[in-house]
Amino acid sequence: xxxxxxxxxxxxxxxxxxxADLLHITRDHGGYVxxxxxxxxxxxxxxxxxxxxxxxxxxxxxxxxxxxxxxICVTPKASLGxxxxxxxxxxxxGIKVTSLEGTSDLMSYYPDTVKDWxxxxxxxxxxxxxxxxxxxxxxxxxxxxxxx
Numbered sequence: 001x002x003x004x005x006x007x008x009x010x011x012x013x014x015x016x017x018x019x020a021d022l023l024h025i026t027r028d029h030g031g032y033v034x035x036x037x038x039x040x041x042x043x044x045x046x047x048x049x050x051x052x053x054x055x056x057x058x059x060x061x062x063x064x065x066x067x068x069x070x071x072i073c074v075t076p077k078a079s080l081g082x083x084x085x086x087x088x089x090x091x092x093x094g095i096k097v098t099s100l101e102g103t104s105d106l107m108s109y110y111p112d113t114v115k116d117w118x119x120x121x122x123x124x125x126x127x128x129x130x131x132x133x134x135x136x137x138x139x140x141x142x143x144x145x146x147x148x
Contacts, residue, residue: 023050026077030058033085033102037109040066047071051144057081057128064141065109073144074133080140081128082118098126113140 023043036059044067053075061080085102103124117140121129131137
């Protein structure tokens, strides 16, 4: 009996363990805030866990204000980046224009641990402020246990 490449692919996919209860963030540079709010509300409502295993910048960091903190963990590769919100460039002729309202909205979502780190580091500015994995990050979110 000859197995076609499609049949082989379906067989491999069927044998792979499903991880529908997990969002794995590895390289997320952010995007539209409203899209991230909707995405993370779905993750929260489904009770999914989130592993940050790389870059989580900008709107990606809204995960900390929407998904319960006990459902989020970081690996040694985790890195968070925070900055002020901007208006959509389509409405500002391609120029980056800070949105004070959007920045205030972002801050309203963050838990106190994130807000405290942002304040201790000069507040949200136009420059990206990063936290890499280590003691500073672990004050905000737990390291991933082996079973995740």
